[in-house]
Amino acid sequence: MKKIFSLALGLTAMTTMSFAAVQQAQETVDCGTVKTITANPKAGYHFVEWNDHVTTNPRSVTVSENITYTATFAPNTNTPYSVKHYQQNLDGTYPSEPTATDDKTGTTATETAAEAKSYTGFTKVDFVQGTIAGDASTVVEIYYTRNSYNLSWVTDGDALSGSYTKGSTKYGATITAPNTPTKTGYTFKAWSPAVDATMPAATTTYTATWTANTNTAYTVKHYKQNLDGSYSDGPDETDNLTGTTGASITPAVKDYEGFTAPSTTTTTIAADGSTVVTYQYARKTYTITWVTDGDALSGSYTTGEVLYGAPITAPNTPTKTGFTFAGWSSDVAATMPAANTTYTATWTAKHTITVAVSPEGKGTVTGGGQYDNNAEVTLTATVGDDCYVFQKWQKNGVDLTNDQNPTITVTESATYTAVFTAKKYTITVKSEDDTMGTVSFE
Secondary structure, eight states: OOOEEEEEEEEEEBSSSBOOOOEEEEEEEETTOEEEEOOOOOTTEEEEEETTSOOOSSEEEEOOSOEEEEEEEEEOSOEEEEEEEEEOOTTSOOOSSOSEEEEEEEOTTSBOOOOOOOOTTEEEOOOOOOBOOTTSOOEEEEEEEEOEEEEEEEOSSSOOOSSOOOEEEETTOBOOOOSOOOBTTEEEEEEESOOOSBOOSSOEEEEEEEEEOSOEEEEEEEEEBOTTSOBOSSOSEEEEEEEOTTOEEOOOOOOOTTEEOOOOOOEEOOTTSOOEEEEEEEEOEEEEEEEOSSSOOOSSOOOEEEETTOBOOOOSOOOBTTEEEEEESSOOOSBOOSSOEEEEEEEEEOEEEEEEEESTTSEEEEOOEEEOTTEEEEOEEEEOSTTEEEEEEEETTEEEESOSSOEEEESSOEEEEEEEEEOOOOOOOOOSOTTTOOOOOO
16 A cells, blocks of 8 residues: 655745744655756845755755755845936926936845935925835835025116016026126126126026226316416316226326416216316416616506416507607517517617708709608608709718609718709700811810
């Protein structure tokens, strides 16, 4: 009679904790039957040994008694799982594909060890660890919200214009700068720091920097004092100049004849071109003196300390016995010159002009008399005898001119003689016949 025995197979899982057998296969066979037993680990696990410490798998056994073979399994320590990281889009959604994936391994059936990343401009959302599935299907998803930062623009110029990015701005958002800013007297140089293409991960301020214009207008006005001590509302001369905005300037004063220049003024060039430097020039005074060795001067005339440019009134014509006033030493200016000035009377003595005729009685002459120096006198010579004609004038016996009526300039006393000469005629006497007689002159 055959003996019948029972063969039982058990399954035991081994992890960091012990578990009872969870599966059993049993078969009744004849004694001496050879059976092949196989331990089939699930995904994420591996066979360790049979309960008789045999590690062969599969193995052949001969059944000679009722016996149970229990396979022991253990979880793998390198079971794959994934950690996926998702960065929030600018519109608040999340992409379908992760930003990054970490391929990790761990012990099957234990908790994952996912770690969040440090992304600039993002904040991690709290997440839950998973359990490592033996089939490597475990995925831990970590989400990161996009941070917002304040963006501001600073300019000490005119108000900013245009549609530009400002205020709370999401990290990575496109930055649109304002229109090029303006500032009176300056030219925009750049934003500091340079404007990023997208929003950085920090509160950010862009400050306008400027270059001072080198052609900013400023004005220098020059006022000359009036004769009454006042100054006119409008300048006598205006310099329209340019310079660098904010620069210190000390405009030069002018050198006006007859005026005292003021001290220079130092100021800065206003950006709006409103800088005006005013210089007032005080009118100088000079001394005017009249000198004459003749009689006392008379009339209401200008003398003593006189403002430059003031009208000059000369004395009445001065007198001096035996002389004729010939004029002042220099022409009297209409207005006071820029110098101490002396006018001295000059005099000329009277000159005697004597006129005579040669030969006497052959004509008449005019033009003689007493004359002032440089007086112009016309001499005339008239023939008084039909047998004579005018020949020439002599001055003090020296031939002067053939002009019968010359005009002379009197510079000294002198005698002018009109010389007449007899007309010349030819008289002829003849004898019609010199054999009869002759003729002669006596």
